[in-house]
Amino acid sequence: MTEPTNRRSRSRLLTAGAVTGALALTAAGVGVAQAAAAPPALSFVAATTAVTAERYSYDGDVWLSFDLGLHVIAGKDPFEIWAKRSGYDKPIVAEQVVVQNGKKKKVTLPAGTVSDFNGLKDFTKITIVDGAGKPVTEYTTAFCGNTWGSARTRPDAPATSPYPTSCGGSNPFTLGAVWGVQAGWNGAVRDRPGDERDDTPFDLAPGEYTATATVNPTYQKMFGIPEKSATVSVAVTVVDMTEEGKGGLARAKKADVAEDPTLAPPADEHSLHAGQGDAARQVSSYLPEFRAPAKRPATLKAAPAAGPKPDLRSLPAWGMELSEEDGKWYVNFGATVWNAGTSPLLVDGFRRSGTELMDAYQYFFDAKGNQVGSKEAGTMEWDPREGHKHWHFTDFAQYNLLSSDQKLAVRSGKEAFCLANTDAVDYTIAGAKWRPENTSLETSCGADTVVAVREVLDIGNGDTYSQSRPGQSFEITDLPNGTYYIQVLANPDNKLAELNTKNNSALREVILGGTPEARTLTVPPVHGIEG
Numbered sequence: 001m002t003e004p005t006n007r008r009s010r011s012r013l014l015t016a017g018a019v020t021g022a023l024a025l026t027a028a029g030v031g032v033a034q035a036a037a038a039p040p041a042l043s044f045v046a047a048t049t050a051v052t053a054e055r056y057s058y059d060g061d062v063w064l065s066f067d068l069g070l071h072v073i074a075g076k077d078p079f080e081i082w083a084k085r086s087g088y089d090k091p092i093v094a095e096q097v098v099v100q101n102g103k104k105k106k107v108t109l110p111a112g113t114v115s116d117f118n119g120l121k122d123f124t125k126i127t128i129v130d131g132a133g134k135p136v137t138e139y140t141t142a143f144c145g146n147t148w149g150s151a152r153t154r155p156d157a158p159a160t161s162p163y164p165t166s167c168g169g170s171n172p173f174t175l176g177a178v179w180g181v182q183a184g185w186n187g188a189v190r191d192r193p194g195d196e197r198d199d200t201p202f203d204l205a206p207g208e209y210t211a212t213a214t215v216n217p218t219y220q221k222m223f224g225i226p227e228k229s230a231t232v233s234v235a236v237t238v239v240d241m242t243e244e245g246k247g248g249l250a251r252a253k254k255a256d257v258a259e260d261p262t263l264a265p266p267a268d269e270h271s272l273h274a275g276q277g278d279a280a281r282q283v284s285s286y287l288p289e290f291r292a293p294a295k296r297p298a299t300l301k302a303a304p305a306a307g308p309k310p311d312l313r314s315l316p317a318w319g320m321e322l323s324e325e326d327g328k329w330y331v332n333f334g335a336t337v338w339n340a341g342t343s344p345l346l347v348d349g350f351r352r353s354g355t356e357l358m359d360a361y362q363y364f365f366d367a368k369g370n371q372v373g374s375k376e377a378g379t380m381e382w383d384p385r386e387g388h389k390h391w392h393f394t395d396f397a398q399y400n401l402l403s404s405d406q407k408l409a410v411r412s413g414k415e416a417f418c419l420a421n422t423d424a425v426d427y428t429i430a431g432a433k434w435r436p437e438n439t440s441l442e443t444s445c446g447a448d449t450v451v452a453v454r455e456v457l458d459i460g461n462g463d464t465y466s467q468s469r470p471g472q473s474f475e476i477t478d479l480p481n482g483t484y485y486i487q488v489l490a491n492p493d494n495k496l497a498e499l500n501t502k503n504n505s506a507l508r509e510v511i512l513g514g515t516p517e518a519r520t521l522t523v524p525p526v527h528g529i530e531g
Helices: 217-223 242-259
Strands: 042-046 050-058 061-065 070-074 079-084 093-100 103-108 120-130 135-143 176-181 186-188 207-215 231-240 312-314 318-325 328-339 345-351 357-365 371-383 390-393 397-402 408-411 452-457 461-467 482-490 505-515 518-522
Touching (some): 042 231, 070 176, 207 217, 312 482, 318 518, 328 505, 345 371, 390 452, 452 461
Antiparallel strands (some): 050 061, 070 186, 079 093, 079 176, 093 103, 207 231, 345 357, 345 452, 357 371, 371 390, 397 482, 482 505
C-alpha cells in the first residue's frame, strides 16, 4: 500500500502567520432545540492550563511537537455529522443526527458549514501571543470529532465508540464521511494550521507564549456550547531541543504520530507496510474474523445469483507527479479502488504446500452475515522484498497508460496487492464499516510461515496504492509529447464476482510536454477536482 506524496502530509516546518477568513454562517433553520441541560450538548475544554512544546531542528528540518490539549465532549447524546456529495461537481451537504422525543432524525446544516471532508469549517480560532502580549499568529481550524485515542470522560458513558478514527479527507475523490463523538466521550480539536492534506508551515521560536482558542460563535449557538466555556487559554513554553540532533527529531515525530497517525509524513510502500511480514503484527494473528480456515473448502458452493456482493469501483488517478532517475522519466500517481457494494470483498488464500503460492477463493454472505457461497478467484503470491514481506493478491487491479486514442502505451509493473482499508471513500452508504481493523500497517496479509491468509476490503472503504517507484510508475522517457490517459482498472480479468463491472475503469487525462532533458506533466482537473 502506498500513498501519493501529497497524501496525509504533515510538515511541521511552520512559519507563523497564515490567517484564514472567519466562517459566515447563521444558525437559522437548523431547528435543533438545545435544552439547558447538564451536561451540555457539547462542551469545549482544555485538558491543562500549561503545556511544553519541544522544537527539534536538524540539518534544515524542523519539527514542533505542539499539542494544546483541546477537546470537545459530547453530552447525553452522541454528536454526529453526515457529510456527502451526490457527485464530484456537487457541493457537500452536511446533516446533524439529533435525538428528538427519543427518535433520531437528520437536520441539514446551513450551506457553507462544510466545504471539504476535513470537518466543520473554521470551527476554532486560535490566537498565539508572546510573553509581552504581542500577537504572533492567528488561524482557524476545522473539527470533525473523529479521533485516535478518544475515550469516555465519565463513568456512565458507553463502553465503545462507533465513529471512525480520522476525518477521512485525505482522498480528493471522497464522496461521503461520518464524523462523531460518542456520548460522554472526547473528540480532539485540531490545534495546528492546515488540514490532513495541507503542508501549511508552522513554527514557534523558543520562548513563552499564550494560546487562546475560541469556538466560532455560530457553532456555539448551533450545537449548544455554553458561551462562558467557549474560550480557553493555555500557556505554551517552546523549548529548543536542537542538541538532541537527528535521533531526538525522529523520536519527537514518532511520539506525535503515535498520538495522531494523521500527522505522519507521506509514506511509500516500504514504510507503510513495514512490519507486515511480522506475524505478531497482523490482525489475522489476534482477530478471529481475519483468520482464514486452515484448509481450502472441500466443495465449493456457487456464488449466489442474488444477495449481497462487493462492488469494486475505480477512482480517477490522483497525486500525479513527474520524476527523473538515472536519465529516465517517470509518471508517478496514486490509484484507489473502493468497495461500494453490499458486502465486504473477502478473499482467502490457501498455500500450496512447500511453495510461495496460494490459491485464492472469494466468499459470499447473506444479509445476516452467514457464509452462503464461494468461488475460485486466482492466486496469491509471497513478496519477499524488504518493506513487503507479505502475501499479494494477484487479481485485484491493473494500471495502464493509454495513448490519446486509448490504446495501451505503458502498463504498470504493479499487478499484485495486499488489500487494506486505507481510505474512507463513502461512509454514508448502507453497511459502511467506520472502524475497519485492517488499515495500513495492521493488514492481514500474513507472514511467510502461514498456511492461509485472509484479505478484506470493507464496504465504503478504498485501497490506495501510489506508483512512485520504477517498475510501478509509468516510464515515459521515449514517449512523444501529447495527451495520454491513466487507467485504473479493478478486477481486470473478472475473477471476482461483484454487483456491477461497468464501473471498474476510471480514466484520468495527463499531458506530456517539454524536452528529453526536461519533461513536463500537466494534469487537467476532473469533475472540477485538481487532486
